[in-house]
Amino acid sequence: MINKDLDKFVKDQLSVWHLANKNFRALKAIETRTLNIRGLELILQHNPARIISSTANADKQSKSSSKCPLCADNRSSEQIKIEFEGRHNHIYDILINPYPIFPRHLVVASKLHENQTIVNRLGDLADLSHHYRDFTFFYNGPNCGASLPGHLHFQAAPRLSTPLEKEVDAIFTKIHNCEFSLPKDLENKNIILDDLDFISSYQEAELYKYKHFTRGIFVMRSKTSASLESLFKRLIDNANVVQSVDEAMINLFIWYAPTSDILERPMGYTHGLADFEYRAIVIFRSKHRSFHYYLDNDRQLTMSPGCADMAGLLIVPKKEDYLKINENLLTELLDDVVIEEKHEQELIYRMQRKQSLLNVGIMSAKQIDFEILSDGIGTRTVYIENGKLSYMGQLYDELFFDAKTSDSLFAQESFILHSVTIGRDFHWERQQCQSFAGSLKFVVDKDKILAINIIGLEDYLLSVISSEMKSTASLEYLKAHCIISRSWLISQIKARKSYEKGDGNLYMDINLHTLVQDEKDYKKIFKYFDRQEHQLFDVCADDHCQRYQGLSMVVGQNVKKAVDATWGQVLVYDNQVCDTRFSKCCGGRSELFSSVWADKDYNYLQSLPDSPGHKQDLEAFCDTKDKNILSQVLNDYDLETEDFYQWTISYKIEEISDIISRKSGIDIGRLLDIKVLKRSQAGRIILLAIIGDKDKMLVSKELMIRKILSPTHLKSAIFDIELDSKSLTLRGRAWGHGVGLCQIGAAVMSSKGYKYDEILEHYYPQAELRIWQED
Numbered sequence: 001m002i003n004k005d006l007d008k009f010v011k012d013q014l015s016v017w018h019l020a021n022k023n024f025r026a027l028k029a030i031e032t033r034t035l036n037i038r039g040l041e042l043i044l045q046h047n048p049a050r051i052i053s054s055t056a057n058a059d060k061q062s063k064s065s066s067k068c069p070l071c072a073d074n075r076s077s078e079q080i081k082i083e084f085e086g087r088h089n090h091i092y093d094i095l096i097n098p099y100p101i102f103p104r105h106l107v108v109a110s111k112l113h114e115n116q117t118i119v120n121r122l123g124d125l126a127d128l129s130h131h132y133r134d135f136t137f138f139y140n141g142p143n144c145g146a147s148l149p150g151h152l153h154f155q156a157a158p159r160l161s162t163p164l165e166k167e168v169d170a171i172f173t174k175i176h177n178c179e180f181s182l183p184k185d186l187e188n189k190n191i192i193l194d195d196l197d198f199i200s201s202y203q204e205a206e207l208y209k210y211k212h213f214t215r216g217i218f219v220m221r222s223k224t225s226a227s228l229e230s231l232f233k234r235l236i237d238n239a240n241v242v243q244s245v246d247e248a249m250i251n252l253f254i255w256y257a258p259t260s261d262i263l264e265r266p267m268g269y270t271h272g273l274a275d276f277e278y279r280a281i282v283i284f285r286s287k288h289r290s291f292h293y294y295l296d297n298d299r300q301l302t303m304s305p306g307c308a309d310m311a312g313l314l315i316v317p318k319k320e321d322y323l324k325i326n327e328n329l330l331t332e333l334l335d336d337v338v339i340e341e342k343h344e345q346e347l348i349y350r351m352q353r354k355q356s357l358l359n360v361g362i363m364s365a366k367q368i369d370f371e372i373l374s375d376g377i378g379t380r381t382v383y384i385e386n387g388k389l390s391y392m393g394q395l396y397d398e399l400f401f402d403a404k405t406s407d408s409l410f411a412q413e414s415f416i417l418h419s420v421t422i423g424r425d426f427h428w429e430r431q432q433c434q435s436f437a438g439s440l441k442f443v444v445d446k447d448k449i450l451a452i453n454i455i456g457l458e459d460y461l462l463s464v465i466s467s468e469m470k471s472t473a474s475l476e477y478l479k480a481h482c483i484i485s486r487s488w489l490i491s492q493i494k495a496r497k498s499y500e501k502g503d504g505n506l507y508m509d510i511n512l513h514t515l516v517q518d519e520k521d522y523k524k525i526f527k528y529f530d531r532q533e534h535q536l537f538d539v540c541a542d543d544h545c546q547r548y549q550g551l552s553m554v555v556g557q558n559v560k561k562a563v564d565a566t567w568g569q570v571l572v573y574d575n576q577v578c579d580t581r582f583s584k585c586c587g588g589r590s591e592l593f594s595s596v597w598a599d600k601d602y603n604y605l606q607s608l609p610d611s612p613g614h615k616q617d618l619e620a621f622c623d624t625k626d627k628n629i630l631s632q633v634l635n636d637y638d639l640e641t642e643d644f645y646q647w648t649i650s651y652k653i654e655e656i657s658d659i660i661s662r663k664s665g666i667d668i669g670r671l672l673d674i675k676v677l678k679r680s681q682a683g684r685i686i687l688l689a690i691i692g693d694k695d696k697m698l699v700s701k702e703l704m705i706r707k708i709l710s711p712t713h714l715k716s717a718i719f720d721i722e723l724d725s726k727s728l729t730l731r732g733r734a735w736g737h738g739v740g741l742c743q744i745g746a747a748v749m750s751s752k753g754y755k756y757d758e759i760l761e762h763y764y765p766q767a768e769l770r771i772w773q774e775d
Helices: 002-015 018-029 049-060 122-131 163-176 225-243 320-324 329-338 339-351 457-469 475-497 558-563 627-633 653-664 702-708 743-751 756-763
Strands: 031-037 040-046 084-087 091-096 105-108 134-141 153-158 195-204 205-210 215-220 249-258 276-285 313-316 355-364 367-372 380-385 388-391 392-398 398-401 411-421 430-437 439-445 448-457 525-526 569-573 645-653 671-679 685-692 697-698 719-723 727-733 768-773
Touching: 002 018, 002 084, 002 091, 031 329, 031 475, 031 727, 040 320, 049 153, 091 320, 105 134, 122 153, 122 225, 122 249, 122 276, 153 388, 163 249, 163 276, 195 339, 195 685, 215 225, 215 355, 225 276, 225 339, 276 339, 276 398, 276 697, 355 411, 355 457, 367 439, 388 398, 388 768, 411 439, 430 448, 439 756, 457 475, 457 558, 475 558, 475 569, 475 743, 475 756, 525 702, 645 653, 653 685, 653 702, 653 727, 671 719, 685 702, 697 702, 743 756
Parallel strands: 040 313, 525 697
Antiparallel strands: 031 040, 084 091, 091 105, 105 153, 134 153, 134 249, 195 205, 205 215, 215 276, 249 276, 355 448, 367 380, 367 411, 380 388, 388 392, 398 439, 411 430, 439 448, 569 768, 645 727, 671 685, 685 697, 719 727
16 A cells, blocks of 8 residues: 555645654754664664653653643644554554654554553554555553553554664565475474574464564564464563563564565465565563663663664664763663563573363264354354264264464463253253363264364363362462373373273272172172273363363463463373372372272372371361362352262162162162272272162272262262161262362362472372473
């Protein structure tokens, strides 16, 4: 687009506004000189008018709009505008900057008097650069050179007005004309760039670190504004964490640049077919002014670097500063105001860290209602027809709705599933409408539709941690749970790769004849339930694996901080990722693996008292009724279970006889007796004899016993039995299998000041914390 409208606007404005005309004409007489700092040729501009500008704006700056010179009511009567409509109903006035440092120096001020922020505004800058292609638009953060941080505004100058922009533009044009494949070749280190280090990419956008001049300079290019926005948001989100701020301190430039002519490219060249692309520079800061500003000696510099300065056009208001500045002074100034080296390195690490993709089975039904949030169509339905997926009048073997999963921070929600069952076969079973990040796949599984979510491992954990407990729980507790949820998942995926499917039954190494007479007369139900039965996906979304109930459960920042702070950390024993099981409440003592699942044990899963120092005579951590702790740990439907530590359930004999016969598939008739044949060290029953007047059976293991003696599940297999001719009463304790971490116990530990590594050491003795590297 030719910018005749802006050219005319500038001429019209200068013809009627004396102050602006005077200052723009004064630019022609501005004194300049150059310095080379670490490979970039800089321009020093002695501009006395900028002292007046800074003083005037400081005098007029106010939290209210009554004195703000960018508000329409306070502008000079000679000042005119062009209105620009951004995204999300953002309206801006394009104005002349009356104190210019560039020819055709513009200000783009928000119609509203609102604080300076880049949040949700990059799209507006991209649209401005696309509309006015001869201009570069830039943003000074509120503490990085914005003269009026109380009123949101951008600035603009003719494209390629600063040394850094010229340099980056030339580098990107050179890259654009190369025949290697970006970013693949760069990620594989097949090529090395002289001036840039490749950092990351997102769809059509690429991020690089500029190697020269000073720290903290990141540059971006993208064919589309959407990809640029996504990559920029990831960069800023990570920087916010690194610098522990709500909004990272930045100077930002964006322009819409022409690339080389398509007709001049080599035959068969396909990379970058667009004639234009978005290009951007992000400079991360640590402070507004360097220490030189506050000195009272000959090294004092009254400079407050903003966008122009950080891009190599340094504005020096005072003559004495202009004359004394040398390479050493300027290098000191720049190094003092940019991001610290350790923070820069952490930011690069964050932008380059990866997360593996998982397949999570969410739900199975004959018909599924769902929404894809990006297309705006609303709720639609897929159902089974003739053994295939029927969707919008067509039949499919598989349906796939793609969504890009972020590698560095967290992905946004992309689809919604309706009527998802949670707590299947447990006493809290119910249905929910759930939203998810990642991609969605539908496949036929026997006579039902299976909905599978393809999601990054860390994005998955964000929901798991919020689903297993409240996302507002204490940070140390959430960190501990992040590590065990991640460890468990990785260990299960590794086990699945080497798993050979059996018949699902358990062959126990027990001499039954020593425990029960005539054991051959008993039917046997020996079975444990593990997640290896999943064949079409890695893990399911319910309690059978780990609760995974979508992004609707994620509230507040704590869970994001926990996942982010422990990214990639796992527990390891003997160089293997630990199978870190966990349950709601162990009942005062943790359980052995072999009591619940296969007949094997691990040194890091021991049966120990859940008390300080594992001392038997001290009160268990999980023996608590503290509502403040419980309300942080337990989700609302879990809070419905008040008797998690000690519980009682009673049945009439007719009722329990029917339950046992129905759940076992063996008609025992009327229940006559129940005998405990074997208990674990923690007190869980692992072998039970059930005798009726028609038949009798032996039952193992823990969950099988819990299933057969309840319409859903008993809370645990730690219970005593009171049986007479009319009723059966079970008096028990604990909630869950008790292996590994006790969630309520860990929450109590956190409330008492234990750190996440101390919590992990308590529940997984001998395990070590490491960063997991995918094979």
